[in-house]
Amino acid sequence: MKLRGNSAFMRFWFASTVSDFGTYITTVALSVLVLVSLSGTAFDQGLVNAARWAP
Structure with missing residues (x-):
């Protein structure tokens, strides 16, 4: 079975x-x-980019 035929995989791939x-x-x-x-x-841009990883 090809993965393209599996609707759950296609939904997962699209969402990702x-x-x-x-x-x-x-x-x-x-x-x-x-x-x-x-x-x-x-x-300032560096601070904003670093803040994305803080949580």
Whole structure:
């Protein structure tokens, strides 16, 4: 049986892809927000990126 024929696997694969894409977009959006909208520095951007890993 091929995995593409398994509906549970396809749902899992699709959900994982959407989640990864959302994580990437959030990372880019936070960087743009800090640098452009809040007039942040590279240090500020580093703090925001480090804060993502704090929890």
